[in-house]
Amino acid sequence: MNNSTIDNVNLTVNPKKMKKNKEEKITVGSVISKIVLLFFMFYTLLPIVWLFISSLKTNAELIAKPFGLPKIPQFQNYINAFQVSGLGTLFVNSVIVSLCATVLNIMIASMASYVIARFEFKFKEGIFVAITAGILVPICSLMVPYFMVIKTLGLYDSKAALILTYSAVSLPISTFIIRGFMNTIPRELEEAGVIDGCNFYQRFYKIIFPLSRSGIVTAATFQFLYCWNEFIYAMLLTSSQSNRTMQVGIRYFSNQFTTDYTSMYAAIIISIIPSMIGYVLLQEQIISGLTNGAVKG
Structure with a gap:
């Protein structure tokens, strides 16, 4: 070869x-x-x-074999979760507080984002930086100021105290997310709205707000999950069971001498179901919102 x-x-x-x-x-x-x-x-x-x-074991089974399977599933633990801590009332309180705080937070954050994103005025970027700097502030460091403000307003031990506090705490991150999406909307759409006779409020509610849906849904989801899982302010700003949320109610299964672990675990499972369902239903919107914000924001 x-x-x-x-x-x-x-x-x-x-x-x-x-x-x-x-x-x-x-x-x-x-x-x-x-x-x-x-x-x-x-x-x-x-x-x-x-x-x-x-959550399906007895306390004796949990202590003896923490990683074993229950001999007989104890669904009674879920009934105990409602009877011992009044979980039904706490669940309703969590729904009311979380939904109201989310709506209030998104409305304020979206209006602030619209002004910062679409208008030119002095110190605009400085105001935006001042707002979003709140993301870096630890939540625990604001406990005393929030408590004093709520106490002075006469709102202590009320759902309104939690709604206002949760809305204020998450405003920086919501404004940061929504403003990034509003920056990507072409100004020509607003100009077309002006030609058609839209005023300031109509341009916001009929043009900008609907087109920012992905960012708004993403911010609303984070806000709702924060409100639903928050414990510190719910413990600090309320004292009666009629106004407390589920996360505070979970501690009712523990007292000075004993702890009903299995019923407490059942209550925890019940408490995480709504957040899991919400994330599953809005998963595509959240992922698209985060990725669009990462590329365009």
């Missing part, structure tokens, strides 16, 4: 080897990525699965 024949053979063989090596690399990379994803899925779901299984 002469040299030219050998070269021709190499030319025909080498590309196949290169393609095969590339496919092997892709396969190995995909396998590794799937293993990593499975690990994080297991790491995330394991506590929830363990919590659910534990």
Whole structure:
């Protein structure tokens, strides 16, 4: 075999080897990525699965075999969760506070974002920085100021105290998210609205607000989840069961001498169901909102 024949053979063989090596690399990379994803899925779901299984045990079974399965599922624990702590009233309180605080927060944040994003005025960027700087402030550091303000207004131990506090605490992050989306809306749409006779409020409610839906849904979801899971201010600003939320009610299963762990776990499972359902229903909107904000914001 002469040299030219050998070269021709190499030319025909080498590309196949290169393609095969590339496919092997892709396969190995995909396998590794799937293993990593499975690990994080297991790491995330394991506590929830363990919590659910534990909520179906007796306290004796939980202490004796914390990682074993229950001999007989104790659904009575879920009934106890409602009877012992009055979970029904606390659940309704959480729904009212979370929904009202979310609506109030989104309305204020969207109006502030509209002015900052669409109008030019002195110190505009400074005002935006001052608002969003609240993201860096630890929530615990504001406990005394919020308590004094609520106490002075005569709103202590009321749902209004929690609604106003939750709305104010999350304003920086909501404004930051919504303003990023409003910046991407073409100004020509507003100009067309002006030509059609839209005033300031009509331009906001009929043009800008609907077009910022992805950012608004993302901010509203974060706000609702924060309100639903918040414990510190719910404990600080309320004292009666008629105004407290679910997260505070969970501690009712523990007293000075004993703790009803299984009923408490059942209450925790009940408390996380609404947030999980909300995220599942709005998952596509949240992901698209975050990715659009990352690219365009």
